[in-house]
Amino acid sequence: MSHHPPNPPVIHSFASSEVLMSSLASFVVKAQKEAIDKKGRFTIALSGGSLPKQLSGLIGNHAVKWDMWQVFYADERVVPLDHPDSNHNLCTAELFSKVPIPTANIRTIDPNLLSDLEELSDAYEQELIREFAQKDAARFPVFDLILLGVGPDGHTASLFPGHELLAEEDRWVAYIEDSPKPPPKRITLTYPVINHASRVVFVAVGEGKAEILSEVLDSPEKGLPASRVKPVHPGQLFWFVDEKAAAKLRVPSQDFKL
Numbered sequence: 001m002s003h004h005p006p007n008p009p010v011i012h013s014f015a016s017s018e019v020l021m022s023s024l025a026s027f028v029v030k031a032q033k034e035a036i037d038k039k040g041r042f043t044i045a046l047s048g049g050s051l052p053k054q055l056s057g058l059i060g061n062h063a064v065k066w067d068m069w070q071v072f073y074a075d076e077r078v079v080p081l082d083h084p085d086s087n088h089n090l091c092t093a094e095l096f097s098k099v100p101i102p103t104a105n106i107r108t109i110d111p112n113l114l115s116d117l118e119e120l121s122d123a124y125e126q127e128l129i130r131e132f133a134q135k136d137a138a139r140f141p142v143f144d145l146i147l148l149g150v151g152p153d154g155h156t157a158s159l160f161p162g163h164e165l166l167a168e169e170d171r172w173v174a175y176i177e178d179s180p181k182p183p184p185k186r187i188t189l190t191y192p193v194i195n196h197a198s199r200v201v202f203v204a205v206g207e208g209k210a211e212i213l214s215e216v217l218d219s220p221e222k223g224l225p226a227s228r229v230k231p232v233h234p235g236q237l238f239w240f241v242d243e244k245a246a247a248k249l250r251v252p253s254q255d256f257k258l
């Protein structure tokens with residue numbers, strides 16, 4: 001692993017959420033192409049919240065090779081897969097039900113293990129090991145792309161401010177039983193996994209994000225969960241935001257060019 005310090009985040013601010021969505025789709029397609037050219041598959045982790053909707057630029061997009069995608073969840077609520085709180089349920093409603101992705105390529109939590117968080121998160125870690133371990137021979141999986149949101153408290157995935165999980169250095173997948181935001185039981189990718197990805201993208205839209213974006217990006221020393229996302233070199237962190245979310249930012253943004 002390189003001793004190079006993490007690159008600073010690249011911030012792209014867009015005039016509207018429509019422009020953001022089409023630019024995000026182009027970005028994802030480019031990441032997909034690079035990954036498939038290199039190793040014949042594309043590994044991506046998705047979140048819930050408003051994120052799945054922001055991916056609608058991928059629907060009907062013929063450049064997307066859905067059969068090459070291996071989709072994991074950056075975090076998941078420990079509820080049945082068809083439950084309204086399930087991130088998988090949300091991603092299916094917003095995206096997967098509208099595109100030709102093989103069901104086997106979407107790696108959900110095991111719905112038979114909902115009553116045992118430890119077993120459930122171990123099983124999801126095994127799922128990751130099956131996908132990554134032998135193939136990449138790395139200590140941590142290297143996702144081609146991880147897509148995240150940020151909450152008003154600065155949380156991302158299910159990594160919440162002040163929680164002991166922020167210090168997890170070993171496991172790939174961890175569970176929490178006391179999420180401050182309901183539902184309380186969740187599993188999440190840990191920082192070592194998030195920070196070994198090739199690309200991590202935060203998506204944040206609307207004036208409701210302006211305050212927390214400034215805290216996360218202008219005051220990273222506060223150590224909010226989203227500020228701790230710092231992919232190791234040569235991994236790169238990007239922020240795709242709209243002008244309303246960027247309104248209070250002091251750090252500069254950059255034009256989006258593919």
Ligand SMILES: O=C(O)[C@H](O)[C@@H](O)[C@H](O)[C@H](O)COP(=O)(O)O
Nearest residue numbers: 048049050051149150151152181
């Ligand atoms: O797990 C959760 O409780 C939510 O999914 C949460 O993590 C959400 O993703 C962020 O709060 C960003 O929310 P938006 O993307 O809707 O702004």
